[in-house]
Amino acid sequence: MSRRSGRTINLPAPYLKRIWLDPLQVHDREVYPFCLPIFPDDFELNFEAAVTIIVGENGTGKSTILEGIAALAGYDDAGGGKGYMPVDHSEAREKMGGQLSKALRASWLPKITNGWFFRAESFFSVARYLDKAARDAGQVGPDFLSHSHGEGFLRFFEERCQRQGIFIFDEPESALSPARQIEFLKLLRRMEESRICQVIMATHSPLLMAYPNASLLRLTRAGLEPVRLRETDHFKVMREFCDDPDGFIDAALDQQGR
Structure with a gap:
């Protein structure tokens, strides 16, 4: 349970139920990110499970959607929790992700602003920010950077991601070996079983896509679909590789050279 505005929140996740695009707030369809095919006038995304996993090729807009959701929750789009601003990128935010967050609308039950937005690409900036904030307060910093990249990720997840809230992960596997990814899956299980954590990844x-009970959505240039x-495509490629590693690599390299 958690307290917010003087009352106890004991409802189970998911707390964010739905997001949609307000067409009245989209003033120019030629401007990024509204020019992306994933954002038609009737764009809508429903969250029916505590864990939602979005997959798709690079450039389809996965990170863009996560940034918009993070902004709705009150998080900085470089990562962190509510009130954190690890990177001064206000100009870039106004030009890009900020426009999306202004046009997105959300349905909550209830509105939750506790949690974290994790971005692999900005992990070091956020970790340094946490250390400095602790020192400024006369405390000992968490020092996530004293570990290897992957160990730092896992320690960060263990310490920050099991409280009540909404947790947004953008490619958390980037520094995790397959064995460490399994450890991350165990963390997801604990978060889900707590019934107080909503995960959007x-x-x-x-x-990670194989996590049971998750709502798995594929993002293509035509939109989102279960x-x-x-x-x-990720599973199909890995299955072909595992069935015949040498033949798969030979075929891929031959095709690249043509």
């Missing part, structure tokens, strides 16, 4: 890892693990 974008990933390229078939291991998908099964075995139907994803």
Whole structure:
């Protein structure tokens, strides 16, 4: 349970129920990110499970959607929790992700602003920010950077991601070996079983996509659609590789050279 505005929140996740695009707030369809095919006038995304996983090729808009959701929750789009601003990028935000957050609308039950937005690409900036904030307060910093990249990720997840809130992960597997990805799956299980954590994640890892009970969505240039693990391009490619590693690599390199 958690307290917010003087009352106890004991409802289970998911707390963010739905997001949609307000066409009245989209003033120029030629401007990024509204020019992306994933944002038609009737764009809508429903969250029916505590864990939602979004998959898709680079450039389809996965990170863009996560940034918009993070902004709705009050998080900085470089990562962190509410009130954190690890990177001064206000100008870039206004030009890009900020426009999306202004046009997005959300349905909550209830509105939750506790949690974290994790971005692999900005992890070091956020970790340094946390250390400095702790020192400024006369405390000992968490010092996530004293570990290897992957160990730092896992320690960060263990310490920050099991409280009540909404947690947004953008490619958390980027520094995790397959064994460490399994450890991350165990963390997801604990978060789900707590019933107080909502997870929205974008990933390229078939291991993470296989998390049971998750709502798995595929993002293509035509929009979002439910998908099964075995139907994803990521799984198909890895299956072909595992069936015949040498033949797969030879064929891929031959095709690249043509």
